[in-house]
Amino acid sequence: MNTLHFTTKGIKSSSLAMGILCLGIASCTQIPAFAQTSLSGELRMNGKQVEAAFEAQRAILQQSSAVIYQARRSIGYGVIMSPDGYILTKRSELFELDAKTKKSTLKENLNVIINAQRFATVTLLASDVEWDLAILKVDTENLTPITWADSTEIEQGTWVVTNGSTTKKRRRVNAGIISAHAREIKGDIPVMLGVGLKDKEDGSGVEILQVVKDSGAETAGILKGDIIKKFDSVDVAKREQIIDIIREKQPGDFVEVEFLRKDKILKQKMELKPRKEIQGDAKQPQNRNDQMSGDYSERRNSFPMALQHDIDQIPRQTGGPLLNLAGKAVGINIARANRAESFAIPAKEAQQIFQEMLKTIPQ
Amino acid sequence: MPQHSTTKTPLALLNSLRLLSAISFGVILACTATAQNPAINTAKTDRPYFNDKKAPNAEDLQAIQQLLQASKNKVRQATVCIQIGQGSGSGVIVSEDGLVLTAAHVSTGVNKELTVVMEDGKEYKARSLGLNSENDAAMIQITDKGTFPFVEIEPAKTRENASTKLGDWIFSLGHSGGFDKQRGSGLRLGRLVRIAEHTIQSDCTLIGGDSGGPLFDINGLLIGIHSRVGAVTDVNMHVPIHVFHTHWEAMKKGEFIGKGPFAKKPVKGQAFIGIAVEKVTKGLKITDIDKDSVADKADINIGDIITKINGNAVKEKADIINVMKDKATGDEITLTYIKKDGTKTTELKLKLGTR
Numbered sequence: 001m002n003t004l005h006f007t008t009k010g011i012k013s014s015s016l017a018m019g020i021l022c023l024g025i026a027s028c029t030q031i032p033a034f035a036q037t038s039l040s041g042e043l044r045m046n047g048k049q050v051e052a053a054f055e056a057q058r059a060i061l062q063q064s065s066a067v068i069y070q071a072r073r074s075i076g077y078g079v080i081m082s083p084d085g086y087i088l089t090k091r092s093e094l095f096e097l098d099a100k101t102k103k104s105t106l107k108e109n110l111n112v113i114i115n116a117q118r119f120a121t122v123t124l125l126a127s128d129v130e131w132d133l134a135i136l137k138v139d140t141e142n143l144t145p146i147t148w149a150d151s152t153e154i155e156q157g158t159w160v161v162t163n164g165s166t167t168k169k170r171r172r173v174n175a176g177i178i179s180a181h182a183r184e185i186k187g188d189i190p191v192m193l194g195v196g197l198k199d200k201e202d203g204s205g206v207e208i209l210q211v212v213k214d215s216g217a218e219t220a221g222i223l224k225g226d227i228i229k230k231f232d233s234v235d236v237a238k239r240e241q242i243i244d245i246i247r248e249k250q251p252g253d254f255v256e257v258e259f260l261r262k263d264k265i266l267k268q269k270m271e272l273k274p275r276k277e278i279q280g281d282a283k284q285p286q287n288r289n290d291q292m293s294g295d296y297s298e299r300r301n302s303f304p305m306a307l308q309h310d311i312d313q314i315p316r317q318t319g320g321p322l323l324n325l326a327g328k329a330v331g332i333n334i335a336r337a338n339r340a341e342s343f344a345i346p347a348k349e350a351q352q353i354f355q356e357m358l359k360t361i362p363q
Numbered sequence: 364m365p366q367h368s369t370t371k372t373p374l375a376l377l378n379s380l381r382l383l384s385a386i387s388f389g390v391i392l393a394c395t396a397t398a399q400n401p402a403i404n405t406a407k408t409d410r411p412y413f414n415d416k417k418a419p420n421a422e423d424l425q426a427i428q429q430l431l432q433a434s435k436n437k438v439r440q441a442t443v444c445i446q447i448g449q450g451s452g453s454g455v456i457v458s459e460d461g462l463v464l465t466a467a468h469v470s471t472g473v474n475k476e477l478t479v480v481m482e483d484g485k486e487y488k489a490r491s492l493g494l495n496s497e498n499d500a501a502m503i504q505i506t507d508k509g510t511f512p513f514v515e516i517e518p519a520k521t522r523e524n525a526s527t528k529l530g531d532w533i534f535s536l537g538h539s540g541g542f543d544k545q546r547g548s549g550l551r552l553g554r555l556v557r558i559a560e561h562t563i564q565s566d567c568t569l570i571g572g573d574s575g576g577p578l579f580d581i582n583g584l585l586i587g588i589h590s591r592v593g594a595v596t597d598v599n600m601h602v603p604i605h606v607f608h609t610h611w612e613a614m615k616k617g618e619f620i621g622k623g624p625f626a627k628k629p630v631k632g633q634a635f636i637g638i639a640v641e642k643v644t645k646g647l648k649i650t651d652i653d654k655d656s657v658a659d660k661a662d663i664n665i666g667d668i669i670t671k672i673n674g675n676a677v678k679e680k681a682d683i684i685n686v687m688k689d690k691a692t693g694d695e696i697t698l699t700y701i702k703k704d705g706t707k708t709t710e711l712k713l714k715l716g717t718r
Contacts, residue, residue: 039530039555044553044554045597049418050418053419053421056421157435158432176552177551177552179551180550181547289539289572292570292594293570310550325428338539338540339568339570340568340573341539341540
């Protein structure tokens with residue numbers, strides 16, 4: 001009953017766990033007439049012969065993208081921002097939960113290859129959790145920075161090219177198109193205070209409904225029933241106000257919270273912790289679309305602005321430049337959301353955040 | 364094709380945890396009143412040169428991009444999200460009066476009520492027409508009045524006459540994961556990588572919610588409807604348009620074709636009202652109503668007396684049983700009954716449920 005032979009050679013009868021879809025398709029007897037009607041793998045979207053058409057873009061990735069390694073395993077790519085070794089990359093792939101302390105920690109043994117040169121020492125200079133971007137630095141002088149595209153609007157259907165698989169010496173390309181409207185990608189904020197909130201109907205503040213275990217809120221001793229009056233020096237009456245403030249914070253930041261308990265006003269500093277320190281980082285498929293997608297980026301949503309593209313990639317291939325056919329970066333490739341949807345932070349925002357992060361680096 | 368060795372599981376593309384099947388939309392006739400077969404708006408015959416090159420060069424990439432960008436806007440307006448129960452799929456309008464092509468696993472049956480959502484979020488009521496449960500093809504008719512944007516469909520009635528060939532550059536649209544107004548329907552580019560009698564395969568990567576959505580040649584001519592995927596990203600299966608042509612009239616008339624697997628025909632004798640009755644002088648008195656049955660949700664209560672079913676008087680339990688023998692889930696019956704307090708006689712139309 002290997003009935004899907006006629007469309008997908010490799011689908012074996014073992015796949016009949018989902019048998020409803022392949023059983024009973026009546027046309028198996030027609031196989032001979034169409035036996036040869038299959039396009040060679042080399043000619044498919046990311047086949048070698050199609051890849052060859054993107055040699056100009058590949059040459060740019062060769063010199064203006066960085067391969068980021070944890071020891072000898074590549075974990076992502078980066079965008080060369082300056083001749084002296086500033087690299088813009090995806091932040092979350094640089095961190096992992098420490099097995100003992102359960103703290104989100106910079107991965108050890110990070111090193112970088114640019115073109116064919118390995119840099120054994122790499123420093124994390126700055127990071128921004130809201131946009132999931134970070135600046136790495138290697139010690140060098142002669143790199144070729146990426147050229148960013150001017151346009152802020154990129155038409156759907158525009159070819160985009162980013163890093164595919166790599167060897168130590170040679171970068172390869174992955175190609176696709178801009179697939180949908182640029183927009184905010186909503187999702188859980190990656191830092192967490194650890195409270196459930198509800199507006200007081202009389203507008204007098206925001207009530208604590210719940211305090212999450214191991215959160216900064218719990219450590220600070222805030223309790224269910226307390227009413228937040230002031231958050232980070234702002235008078236608050238709506239939970240959205242608090243959420244908007246948290247959105248712009250970094251992990252490890254403290255906020256001062258003023259709250260009413262019975263008839264006393266109390267004041268406490270509370271730590272904003274990485275969400276995964278509190279909730280764990282087990283990446284479980286959320287729905288059937290995840291199940292059919294394979295691996296996706298651990299951080300794949302909660303981006304204030306993103307382009308969507310259809311490049312067929314794996315999570316370890318994000319962080320590099322997203323080029324147009326002219327070889328200019330229209331964005332930085334930021335996440336594989338599922339098999340059909342990937343995201344990139346647009347050129348304008350990526351450059352802005354880069355500049356803002358530079359300002360946070362101590363001289 | 365080394366990737367194929369890892370292919371594992373064909374998956375349907377409906378965006379629903381409950382329903383396991385693929386979705387597609389039916390094509391609408393331009394001249395619905397007289398046409399024996401779908402009338403085709405002047406089908407494009409100009410075949411872009413790059414389709415006949417094995418691999419593109421840098422210049423060809425520009426040409427592909429240019430045509431894709433020119434084609435996508437007009438066809439996007441005709442690409443719709445289809446909502447049915449808790450699931451959602453996609454579809455494409457093929458006539459001005461709102462005939463939609465989709466997949467059988469999206470419409471799930473004949474004469475079902477659905478909602479069609481346009482790109483701008485506007486919703487229209489629709490009803491499923493016929494389907495081909497073996498090839499995953501179905502038609503839906505928008506029942507709200509309107510003049511709808513529609514796409515041109517591939518005229519070829521057989522695979523051999525199709526205007527597309529292996530390796531052609533093609534693109535897909537669909538409401539991946541359900542309707543998202545900020546995002547719009549997702550555009551994906553690929554090539555036609557395999558052709559079989561009732562299925563074509565592309566490397567336009569699809570996902571749940573795309574089911575029933577349209578596959579176009581680079582000029583925007585409708586050549587297929589999304590059906591299912593394999594575990595590898597270049598295994599995306601579509602129903603070729605000639606399958607729709609073959610069954611066009613039957614589907615338009617609302618026929619349920621084939622025995623699955625993409626849709627299940629309701630079985631006669633398995634429909635259920637959800638009442639227990641006893642014989643009384645005037646007819647049959649309701650003694651119990653099953654919780655959550657169609658009777659439970661309708662304006663009918665214990666103590667009411669049924670006097671007629673479909674206009675025919677009922678005296679014995681067998682009178683109801685005989686009618687129900689020929690009914691399937693989703694069929695309608697009309698009950699005439701006297702309210703418990705004897706005040707009035709009421710007629711009630713019931714859509715039958717499943718036990």
